[in-house]
Amino acid sequence: MNKYVIIGNGISSVGCIEGIRSVDKEGSITVIAREPYATYARPLISYYLEGMTDTERMKYRDDDFYQKNNVEVYYGTTATSIDQGTRKIFLEGEGAPEYVEYDKLCIATGSDPFVPPFEGLDTVPKKHSFITLDDALELEKDIDAESNVLIVGAGLIGLKCAEGLAHRVGHITVCDLADRVLSSILDNRLAAKMQKVLEAEGIEFMLGNSVKTFDGNRATMNDGTLVDFDVLVLAVGVKANTALASEIGCDVNRGIVVDSHLQTSVENVWAVGDCSEGYDMSLGANRVLAILPNAFMQGECAGQNMAGADASFDNAIPMNSIGFFGFHAMSAGSYVTEEDGGQVYEQSNGDNIKQFFVKDNKLMGYMLVGDVTRGGIYTSLIRNQTDLDSVDFDYMMKASSLAGFDKKVRQEKLATQV
Secondary structure, eight states: EEEEEEEEOOOOHHHHHHHOOOOOOOOSEEEESSSOOOOOOGHHHHHHHHSSOOOTTTBSTTTTHHHHHEEEETTOOOEEEEEEETTTEEEETTTTSSEEEEEEEEEOEEEEEEEOBBBBBOOOOOOEOOOHHHHHHHHHOOTTTTTEEEOOOOHHHHHHHHHHHHHTTTTTEEESSSSTTTTSSOOOHHHHHHHHHTTTTTTEETTBOOOOEEEEEEEEEESEEEEESSSSEEEEEEEEEEHHHHHHHHOSSEEEEEHHHHHHHTTTTEEGGGGGEEEEEETEEEEEOOOOOHHHEEEEEEEEHHTTOOOOOOOOOOOOEEEETEEEEEEEEEEGGGGOOOOEEEEETTTEEEEEEEEEEEEEEEEEESSOTTHHHHHHHHHHTEEEEEEEHHHHHHHHGGGSSSSHHHHHHHHHHH
């Protein structure tokens, strides 16, 4: 009977458990969970701050999930080291054993906040990251209706934090070295539309500018401006948690390098989720794809293979579906331009803008702002590498509808949705 161990308890871990159990009903499964909670949907922490959800509704599976799947979980426990020779994982945590043994190991350690070495950061009394539920709970303790909040980072994490706090504090300032919000997702024009939505809710931006030094509750910006604040949120970015994998000899770049089976370069070791680096079919190269749907699918595929199946996950692409105060954006794939030998097409109607990036008769990526309904149809064109000559792409750019496919394809797609 196989002993399966999963280090990490995020979305990819759930996928891994379900993947294992779809093949092996008997093997033992042990999960090492750094956080003291059952798996929850981390993107919901901003909605928790906003009062739109609670910790019960944030759970990713029912309370009996682990029991039904015969999984032993060590909560609040850290894996400190791995002995690949004896296949022992050494643990640190109240109530946890000194070590657990494994036959098959899945590393799902996720990512940690990236904190630049700001001068004077240690003088700031109330500072927070915004990655986990505990981050949100601790931040909530430090705010009140008069709080002046400074958020460093205008990416997805920083802006979701701003949305969650917008109607709970006195003022929010968001700064970023980039000259636009969501710089890794949207271009200048589309980002400007999203920024206006946020500014209408009272959020102030200092873009192309960031903190040079801190002195208690005052930040000196790169341009010399002084910004006073009560609470600081650091949302500069994240870094893959690869230390354990590196120590046992796994190939590591920005993430733990995996193949299409999610296996690492070390025998009997797989890696999934935000800590892994796999093939991006839209880019044609490896990269970290720290996105919730990919994390689950990676976990499921790895779990099946750990249990002896032959599953592949070879059509991963970057995807983002975001919204702030009811205004939405969606993107996927890679943004090829004329310089890359591609073509860029656009459809616009007021605040609704669609951009499509095409190369070699294939849709490589897209950005939608405003109306994002049925954007998944465009995602399927990328994933399936559909020849655009085989569909009515002119029609589909205007309307994300199955009507752009021929009758046979429409029938097949509708049949799979029943």
